[in-house]
Every structure is written in structure tokens, then in C-alpha cells.
Amino acid sequence: MSHQKTTNFKQQALQVLTIEAQAVADLAAKIDDRFDTACELILACEGRVVVTGMGKSGHIGGKIAATLASTGTPAFFVHPGEASHGDLGMITAKDLVIGISNSGETNEILKLIPLLKRLGIPLITMSGDPDSSLGKAANVVIDVGVREEACPMNLAPTASTTATLAMGDALAVALLDNRGFTKEDFALSHPGGSLGKQLLLTIADLMHSGDDMPVVESKEKLSAGLMQMTSKGLGMTAVTDSNGILLGILTDGDLRRAVDRHGDIRDIAIAEIMSRKCKTVRPEMLAVEAVLILEDNRINGLIVVDADNRAIGALNVHDLLRAGIM
Numbered sequence: 001m002s003h004q005k006t007t008n009f010k011q012q013a014l015q016v017l018t019i020e021a022q023a024v025a026d027l028a029a030k031i032d033d034r035f036d037t038a039c040e041l042i043l044a045c046e047g048r049v050v051v052t053g054m055g056k057s058g059h060i061g062g063k064i065a066a067t068l069a070s071t072g073t074p075a076f077f078v079h080p081g082e083a084s085h086g087d088l089g090m091i092t093a094k095d096l097v098i099g100i101s102n103s104g105e106t107n108e109i110l111k112l113i114p115l116l117k118r119l120g121i122p123l124i125t126m127s128g129d130p131d132s133s134l135g136k137a138a139n140v141v142i143d144v145g146v147r148e149e150a151c152p153m154n155l156a157p158t159a160s161t162t163a164t165l166a167m168g169d170a171l172a173v174a175l176l177d178n179r180g181f182t183k184e185d186f187a188l189s190h191p192g193g194s195l196g197k198q199l200l201l202t203i204a205d206l207m208h209s210g211d212d213m214p215v216v217e218s219k220e221k222l223s224a225g226l227m228q229m230t231s232k233g234l235g236m237t238a239v240t241d242s243n244g245i246l247l248g249i250l251t252d253g254d255l256r257r258a259v260d261r262h263g264d265i266r267d268i269a270i271a272e273i274m275s276r277k278c279k280t281v282r283p284e285m286l287a288v289e290a291v292l293i294l295e296d297n298r299i300n301g302l303i304v305v306d307a308d309n310r311a312i313g314a315l316n317v318h319d320l321l322r323a324g325i326m
Contacts, residue, residue: 016150016158023146023159024166030143031170037140038124039174042073045122047094049075054108056157057100057164064098064168071176080108096122102144102160104132113137126164142167203290204283206323207304207313208234215240215311218247218271222258225250225270236301238311239274246311247271249278249303280305283313287325290315 042049049068053061061077068075078090080099091097097116099109104127116123117137125138128145135141144167150158208214214228214237228237229250236251250270258265258273265273281290281302290302294317304313 019150020159020162023163027163027167034140038142041122042175045096047092049073050091050095051077051098052080053100054080054106056161060161060164061100067172071172072179073175093119098124099134100126101134102128104129104134128160201287201323203281203285203287203304206287206319207315209313213314220270222265222268222270234301234314234316238303239270240311244310246303246305246309248274248276250274278303291320291325
């Protein structure tokens with residue numbers, strides 16, 4: 001294949017984007033009663049949504065299935081070629097199938113129709129030709145037809161796959177809203193993502209407690225506080241009374257200020273230099289709330305207290321950084 005120097009890369013790119021943007025914009029006119037019917041069928045499905053498609057449509061189908069699954073609609077992708085060689089056993093009578101084919105004549109999907117009909121499995125087709133064989137066999141057709149592909153030869157699936165992907169997103173979000181799917185629900189299906197961490201991790205999950213918590217009684221000498229700060233490595237220690245009630249906090253900053261004022265501070269009581277007004281949090285609070293408190297007050301650590309103001313834990317900015325909250 002010969003290569004000829006091209007100087008209109010930008011022009012070609014802009015043309016592709018213009019064609020694909022128009023293809024997506026044209027979908028608005030295709031959101032009709034058939035779209036409503038498709039949503040109602042999916043909401044009524046007692047099993048899972050099985051998405052299938054060949055080639056580029058298959059790649060788009062995989063993404064649509066993943067989007068549905070992550071937004072409250074149980075779904076997975078099945079390759080139609082593999083389905084006719086054993087994988088069709090993954091589809092049950094309670095499921096629903098979304099068949100994606102721009103032409104509506106994809107042979108591998110058409111071969112599945114007799115079994116789907118026999119089991120009474122609803123079929124939703126996403127196609128560029130509602131009058132195709134697949135369209136006629138479906139319970140409902142979602143029209144994703146485009147005027148032209150972005151490919152100069154009008155052959156490579158470009159605008160058509162973009163339109164199908166966008167329609168899949170529209171379907172998933174419409175279902176999400178109808179189900180009352182929340183940010184917390186999204187977080188539960190994305191526990192490893194940043195949003196999942198922000199909505200699932202509580203202060204109790206991150207705080208240092210028990211023997212790992214730096215704590216000292218206010219009647220102790222400063223040396224005891226220094227030992228807690230050094231051994232626990234948080235740059236601070238909670239200061240309590242004999243019953244564990246929080247009285248204040250001793251930080252690196254308190255130590256520096258005490259040295260400036262007193263010089264030798266080894267025999268000074270902790271109560272003399274601790275900060276009595278300190279920010280506290282409860283263990284059930286979200287970890288992301290601790291971030292806001294730290295940032296708003298320009299501090300590096302927090303003491304965790306229970307309902308009776310007993311010191312039960314501590315955490316600092318490094319704990320939040322390690323957890324990926326900041």
C-alpha cells in the first residue's frame with residue numbers, strides 16, 4: 001500500500017467530528033414510544049439483560065452492558081458467534097436480549113431468534129434499519145440509523161457506532177433515573193473507584209484505635225506525650241482525663257510554640273501546653289467529610305470521639321492520602 005503525504009489532518013478530523021456530532025443530534029428525533037416500550041420491558045425483566053452484537057457492534061455492546069450493570073440494571077455481554085456454540089446456555093427464560101446490528105441482518109444474531117422465541121425471551125433490537133430481519137423479529141426496535149458514516153468511503157462503522165453508544169447511554173440513564181439509583185448505589189458497584197471510596201469509606205475504616213491510638217492523660221508530664229507522638233507516628237496525641245473524656249490535643253505545633261516560650265519543657269505538664277479547642281469527628285462520618293474539616297481549618301490531624309466525647313481514635317492527612325480520598 002503506497003503512502004501519500006497528507007496535509008489536511010485537521011480538516012479531516014473536524015469533518016469526522018461534525019458528522020458524528022450530527023449523528024448523535026439526530027437521535028433526539030428517534031426517542032419515541034418505542035424507547036418507552038424498551039425501558040418498560042427492561043424494568044419488567046426478572047433476570048438479566050443480555051447484550052449481543054458482532055464486530056464493532058459487539059464492542060459497543062460490551063460497553064452498553066457494562067454501563068447498564070454499573071447503573072442498576074444487571075447485564076452482561078454474550079458474543080453471538082459463541083452463543084450458538086454453547087454460550088446460549090447462559091441465557092435463561094427470565095432474561096431479556098438486546099441485539100445490536102446496524103444492518104439488522106447479522107447472521108449470527110438471526111440464528112439466535114428461534115430459541116429466544118421458543119423461550120419467550122423479549123428481544124430489543126438497536127439497528128439502523130427498523131424494517132430489517134432483526135427489526136421485524138424484535139419486540140421493539142430502537143432506531144439508531146445515521147445519514148452517513150464518518151469514513152470517507154462510508155464503509156467503516158464510525159458515526160453508526162457512536163450513535164449506538166450514545167443511545168445505549170440514554171437507555172441506561174433513563175433506567176437509572178426510573179429505578180431511583182443513587183450515588184451510594186453507584187459506589188457499591190464501584191468500590192475501587194474514587195467515588196466509591198468517597199461514599200463508602202467511613203472514619204471508622206481509617207482511624208487508628210486501640211493500642212495504635214496516641215493518647216495520654218492531661219496530668220502526665222510532657223515526656224509521656226512525646227513518647228505517644230513518637231511511637232504512634234501521627235504527629236499528635238489525644239489528651240484525656242482519667243475516664244477517657246477528651247480534653248484537648250497535643251501536636252508538633254504545640255511543642256514548637258512551647259519551646260519558644262519556655263525553652264526547657266521536659267518537666268512541663270501536658271495540660272499547660274496542649275490545645276484545648278480541637279476539631280473532632282465521629283466514627284460513622286464519611287472519610288471525605290474529614291478532608292473538608294482538615295482543609296477548612298488548615299490542620300493535619302483529627303481526634304475521633306464517641307457520643308460521650310470519649311477519645312476512641314485518631315487519623316491524619318496521610319491516612320486519607322493512602323486511602324485515595326485526597
